[in-house]
Amino acid sequence: MSFLKIRDLSVVLRGTRHRLLRNVSLDVAATEVMGLVGESGAGKSMIGKALLGILPRSAQVVSGTIELEGVDLLTLPPRQRRTLIGQRAALIPQDPLTALNPSRRIRPQITDRLVDILGWDRARANTRAEEILNEVQIAAPDRVLGSYPHELSGGMRQRILIASAFAAEPRLIVADEPTTALDVTVQKQILKLIHEMQALHGTALLFVTHDLGVVAKICQRLTVLYGGLVVEEADVRAFFRGPAHAYSRALLAATPRHSDPEADLTPVPEPVIAAVQEQVLAADRSWSHA
């Protein structure tokens, strides 16, 4: 039994037949790091959001199942679902500035979740907050916990969000473009931190990114999306030796490669886009007949 099992998940723009996710199926094993890649609008973030039950109001799940450790999240009553997700899963968001409440100190922003959702007492939650900040190599946890977000650097805020995600020992973490807003040198430190924390805690990780370079460094497997459709799912090593799908090959050819500086970057060619769009249309045709 796989740890996370998504089957035929379709999400539409509410009130329309326009699909944002098209029969997405994917499996993630416990302790596995799965990359979700694609261009903007490919639906990569949407999968994580559907899973965590935080889809925007404008989006709606219309079919499919999301099983976490054998429990179908979509059929649970809302309250039970929220509790289960709160216990088992967590999110590392993209933008460390907007993810933290600017008018509250760091401490309650980490501990509230532990108290409200998991029912811990304050003292235990506070101890855990200090412990977890230590783990993400923040030198003076007490001072940081008493600070407001604006008093901390972007890299520091991202560290706090990582700590916060790991605080309740979740079994699955969704990291949604966690380093896109950061400097390259800070990006490397943060990726390293996520990598180490993941290995230490044995957490399954769904890593959403547009950067194939980041996937190569941190993921074991990856899923390539286009227009809400899974075009390829592969082992990372095999993928970078040679992707199976023409669109994935084109995406890789457009990504700057350090080891091959002379190679010209080529945009995804028109015929490749036409072919993958045809694949999307075909998926929609069989869907509307079903």
Next chain:
Amino acid sequence: MPDLYQVQDLHLSLPDMTRKPLFGAAPRIEILKGLTFDIPKGQVLGIVGGSGSGKSTLGRAMVRLLEPTSGRVLFDGQDITHRDEGGLRPLRRRFQMIFQDPMSSLNPRQTVARIIAAPLSLHGLPDPSARALDALERVGLPRSFGNRFPHQLSGGQRQRIGIARAIALNPDFILADEIVSGLDVSSQAQVLSILRDLVRDMGLTLAFISHDLSVIRRLCDRVLVLHQGRIVEDAGCEALFANPQAAYTRELLDAIPDPDPENAWFARA
């Protein structure tokens, strides 16, 4: 080749409003701390650095959107360091800028044709509308795009409008500030190839600001590495990648996640 730009001991400081007392002047924060370099005509210069390194401030001082505190900026032999707006106007056509975020640098209420034509009429060039449509073609977009509004375009197409607006004036110099950082790799590849062709065909001099060395490597002849308001390395592109001198340059190079699975990457911190 004669130098198009000469920058000598450039300093720039701005008031630090977060530390301004209720009465009296805000303390000044020094952003550029004495930069000296030249750009020969026809060169593509990459300017790289982390956030807060001063790369955008340097760019803005070069096209005189900011006034330097001290030092000198010479454009084609003319001192523009402290020139007033009236004195700059005849030169403005010759140095153009492309901005990072096309969504906020293109007027959402105007059609693409009007956006590109506006600076042409401002500089009193003949036939602005026809020139605007020509510029669209030069960046690989059909003339019919002239009737569209920015929100009807993709990110890559919008950024090409930014390029079209800059080249329509037939400038000598273009400053491109992080123009591909918000784009998907496919659009990025396209924008880079258009820019490279334009530089060659129009004999442009280009300063390309980016935080991404792997992009700079594809485009530039020479690279300035900025760190905390100082130039820490100034080298030819190939030399910089083959044999980086400054510790900060090596750190930047090593932080690029190459699309190649390799376990040792995290170990080299």
